[in-house]
Amino acid sequence: MTVVNIDGKIENNNLSIILSGKVDSSNAGDAEKQVMELLGDNSPTAATIDAEKLEYISSAGLRILLKLKKKIPTVTVINVTSEVYDIFEVTGFTEILDVQKAYRCVSIEGCPEIGRGAYGTVYRLSEDSIVKVYRVEGANSIDIIKREQENARKAFVYGMPTAISYDIVKVGNDMGVVYEMLDAQTVGSYITEHPEEFDQRIQQIADLARSIHATVVKNNEFQSFKEFIIGEMEHVRKWVNEEQFQQILDTIAAFPDPSTLLHGDFHPKNTLIRNGEIELIDMGDVRVGHPIFEFSSMCMLDTLLKNNPQMQPWQFMGTDEATASKVWPAFIKSYLGDKFNPQTAELLIKAAQIGMLIKVLPSIAARVNAAPEPRPESIAMLTSRIETLLAIKPEMIAGLFKQVDALLQN
Structure with missing residues (x-):
């Protein structure tokens, strides 16, 4: 039997689950039982599934998430590897659940600062790219990043000359956005x-x-x-x-x-x-x-x-x-x-x-x-x-x- 490890808790009306290993037809039944035991008689309004160490998920494993979605209004799967994300995307589950890819890690050690704003600092990451690192206390930097990306996209359409980001990354404990900026x-x-x-x-x-x-x-x-x-x-x-x-x-x-x-x-x-x-x-x-x-x-x-x-x-x-x-x-x-x-x-x-x-x-x-x-x-x-x-x-x-x-x- 393929091994899958499931750990979780309910806190602040949110069910948090950590998935690791592989979920397939040989262990899906046991995995579903563990998930439902974590849920118990509670009625959380949201579930967050950390898939950083999830190596594979079959259609049988996806059905567990579908059942969870029927019980909980908002289900978010985070830190998904590219390989596992492809499975979610091909099966259409990215349209059903909020599935978020794992973020690439970059270092800004030795990188010169080239800009500073209300929410973060911009560094020259390489000859052809810059990264804006968000340091926002008590706020969700991902929400701020997505808002800024959407602002940039709409402003660009209106003719404002702005760099468009192509990657969201982790910079230590902070989040950042990478822009292509050759010779800027x-x-x-x-x-x-x-x-x-x-x-x-x-x-x-x-x-x-x-x-x-x-x-x-x-x-x-x-x-x-x-x-x-x-x-x-x-x-x-x-x-x-x-x-x-x-x-x-x-x-x-x-x-x-x-x-x-x-x-x-x-x-x-x-x-x-x-x-x-x-x-x-x-x-x-x-x-x-x-x-x-x-x-x-x-x-x-x-x-x-x-x-x-x-x-x-x-x-x-x-x-x-x-x-x-x-x-x-x-x-x-x-x-x-x-x-x-x-x-x-x-x-x-x-x-x-x-x-x-x-x-x-x-x-x-x-x-x-x-x-x-x-x-x-x-x-x-x-x-x-x-x-x-x-x-x-x-x-x-x-x-x-x-x-x-x-x-x-x-």
Whole structure:
């Protein structure tokens, strides 16, 4: 008789089973008995079957999973080898169950960092590939990866030049996504190494930003930035009274909410140059909304550069300090084109600073809320920004953005 080993438990309304060895007609009856004994009289809502050490499964073994599926609404088979996955696929079981292949393991030891985003860090894996490693505490990185992949696919269809991933991998205890990126370099590192091309490359990323912002998304394919930020403001609620919280929501509601495509974290370290062309990475924050929110990352880094240089914010741009100090002013000038003058630049910067405040405030609050004993300086920073936001009235936003929209119209 072929040997199969089955181990499992029920925890948090989930049946977890570890399968190892081979399941065929000679042992399927005993395997089914063990699985049903694990289930007992319980009624879990989900089952997760770890098939990392499963070498083979016959039609008799698949029928066990089919019976399990009839008793449990959601059955997921994880860590499936390529050989066993082929069996699931040929028999059509990938359409019945959530069957997930085992992930290839890669090492980033000695790999240079080329980008950093909200959910992870991008490394040069080899001459022709990069890997984004997701480090998200308390969240399912696979869900985030799949969302970012879907964002990238949809944004690509809309004309946003972005790398498309081809493999999900394990990087130590973290998960990552591999992209083919032959001879690519971040714009940040490129303009640092080639200062003579600074103006040309900043013009390129400004042109790309304008092109993205000229794209109107239909059918609610991406989340609204306004909707997203309103949800995130829940982190701030405990620091204000109900009247103040409603005032914050009213201020956000005053922002225009067009269906304009946004990358969401646009800066030189999230833009790559390859064969003279610009491509984007870090697609997890792609949404629709007002273009002013696109500028918040560079605006924030420029603000930190001026007010908190000890934080070395140029590292987040992927440049040196001298280059970083020129990026935001040069980007504004290139983005506005022939509409640029000191007054229009001041208007855009003022709007971008408000957008930056609204974008970063929930993140600051979330970090303070998560700290067992928040530092007094962190609390002071949070309350100071809340006071700044409360001083901004909805009618001020409406008037400001009327001017901004008139400026940005083609």
